[in-house]
Amino acid sequence: MTPVTPSFPVLKLPYLAVKNVIKTMRISSMIYLAVCSKKMRSLVQSTFSKPNNMHIEIYERHLSLRVSGSICFEVAQIPTGQLRFQGRFRLKVCNMNLKDWFDLFMYAFRCDWIELASTSAWSHLRAAQLLEGREVSSLFLIHDNNDFIVKTLDMFMPTKELNLSNRPSKEEPYLRNIFTRNFDSIHLSFPISLEELCSINSASINIDFLSVKDFKKFLKNWVNGGNPRLQKLDVNVMKNDKKKKYMADYLSGIDINSFKIEEKDGDSWESFNIQRSDGTTAEVRIDDTHVRTHFAVIPKSN
Amino acid sequence: MSVENAPVVDVDEAAIPVEKKMYYRFESNDKKEFRVSELAIQQSETLNRLVEAMGYTSEDVENKPAIAIENIDGKTLKLVFQWCEHHKGEAIPVDDGSVPKIVEIPEFDAKLMDIDNGLLFKLIWAADYLNIVQLLNVSCKKVANMAQGKTPAQLRRVYLLPSDEEDEAAKRAAQEAQDPRAREVEEEFEERKRQGGNSFF
Missing domain, CATH: 1.20.5 (Single alpha-helices involved in coiled-coils or other helix-helix interfaces)
Structure with a gap:
């Protein structure tokens, strides 16, 4: 005789308690619950008080997913039609392929931001099938194969954030057209020219290298109205051996104010403000400890 | 402290505590009366507000009728007050919105909730009605644990979930x-x- 499993009418509990039951479940149980019905999928989604981002890494045989940096799992389709989660448990659900699963995760985990990270073994076709009808918000392209980079950019140009580790090599105005897009943020891990920096139309720019001379020219360009959307720039400005000379190089020929030297918790930095004719002010902060220079527009007080 | 030794006193079953601390009297919907310490009541936002609003003195507590809790029975209320007495003085947790929510069930709570599903169901309703945050957390965690290792088909049976068609x-x-x-x-x-x-x- 089969033992009878005691049942518990969870949906007859008060709404807050139902949410509490789901929130305290393991992620695997939450996923299985979301499979049960549309209503349960919607209840799982309601446990997330704010939208999440879905970070995806696509591999040949599996997906690696991370929801807002905290919920991590891998999903693989194995030949029998079963799906394997995190290599530990398997679930067989008829009529659900990897795309169905991905759509379910996007909905149940309330994800409205897709971060796509390139991997060495992904197929563009597979990624296109998975992301069909969806917008890629962020693209992390850490790859050195130029064909791969260009094809990925062509297929999955992000809407908000671009992170490129290598310069795509293609005839201009290819790169210029990318730089002039209205990204929220762009992170480039390869050297760019001053002209290229001045053409970037993102609100936040993170670049690895720039000479002191070019950085000074950038500041002058900004004072004269360049990079109008820019709110923040982080850059490693190549430092001269002698700090005094470095600072002198920075400051010569720039109209600065509020020069300060500060030290806190073993870190030290110098900062000064620059202003352009419309009254917009930016702070330039030279982090002496971590050898980074931060440029940030100071919000106008109302 | 074991469940049996928790300082909730049924008026019918034991002597009235002779401490200076104020003990409130509550009555369940099946006319069972309980004395609960002021500090224990603080675990319940609903009861805490209620007794604050009533402004009872020690004499009032003795002379006026017990405060009626009309939608909870004596068996459930006894568990609720045992839990409150055991956890009196503990900070009330604040939900930081993280999912999954990490909830550990202490040994006392596990023993207290070693009950059938019908009573557990009533306990959760009571914890929700009386707004006892941590009791709601642990009791819901106990229900959440029923999902461990279950397939969707098993989950449907355990939680009595209707299918899309039934919905x-x-x-x-x-x-x-x-x-x-x-x-x-x-x-x-x-x-x-x-x-x-x-x-x-």
């Missing part, structure tokens, strides 16, 4: 049940319009 059928039935009244309202509205009335009400 649809229930929705249609609810709509149909509402329709006669909706039709009546509509007919009444049309009739008044024919009679030249400007206002429906």
Whole structure:
């Protein structure tokens, strides 16, 4: 005789308690619950008080997913039609392929931001099938194969954030057209020219290298109205051996104010403000400890 | 402290505590009376507000009738107050919105909740009604633990979850049940319009 499993009418509990039951479940149980019905999928989604981002890494045989940096799992389709989660448990659900699963995760985990990270073994076709009808918000392209980079950019140009580790090599105005897009943020891990920096139309720019001379020219360009959307720039400005000379190089020929030297918790930095004719002010902060220079527009007080 | 030794006192079963601390009297819907310390009551936002609003003195507590909790029975209320007495003085957790929510069930709570599902169901309703945050957390965690290692088909059976088709059928039935009244309202509205009335009400 089969033992009878005691049942518990969870949906007859008060709404807050139902949410509490789901929130305290393991992620695997939450996923299985979301499979049960549309209503349960919607209840799982309601446990997330704010939208999440879905970070995806696509591999040949599996997906690696991370929801807002905290919920991590891998999903693989194995030949029998079963799906394997995190290599530990398997679930067989008829009529659900990897795309169905991905759509379910996007909905149940309330994800409205897709971060796509390139991997060495992904197929563009597979990624296109998975992301069909969806917008890629962020693209992390850490790859050195130029064909791969260009094809990925062509297929999955992000809407908000671009992170490129290598310069795509293609005839201009290819790169210029990318730089002039209205990204929220762009992170480039390869050297760019001053002209290229001045053409970037993102609100936040993170670049690895720039000479002191070019950085000074950038500041002058900004004072004269360049990079109008820019709110923040982080850059490693190549430092001269002698700090005094470095600072002198920075400051010569720039109209600065509020020069300060500060030290806190073993870190030290110098900062000064620059202003352009419309009254917009930016702070330039030279982090002496971590050898980074931060440029940030100071919000106008109302 | 074991469940049996928790300092909740049924008036029928034990002597009245002779401490200076104030003990409030509550009555369940099946007329069972309980004395609960002021500090224990603080675990329940609902009861805490209630006794604050009533402004009872020690004499009032003795002379006035016990505060009636009309929708909770004695068996459930006894568990609730045992839990409150055991956890009195503990900070009330604040939900930081993280999912999954990490909740550990302490040994005392595990023993207290070693009950059948019917009583556990009532306990969760009571914790929700009385707004006892941590009791709600641990009792819901106990229900969440029932999902461990279960497939979707098993989850449907354990939690009595309707399928999409059943949900649809229930929705249609609810709509149909509402329709006669909706039709009546509509007919009444049309009739008044024919009679030249400007206002429906």
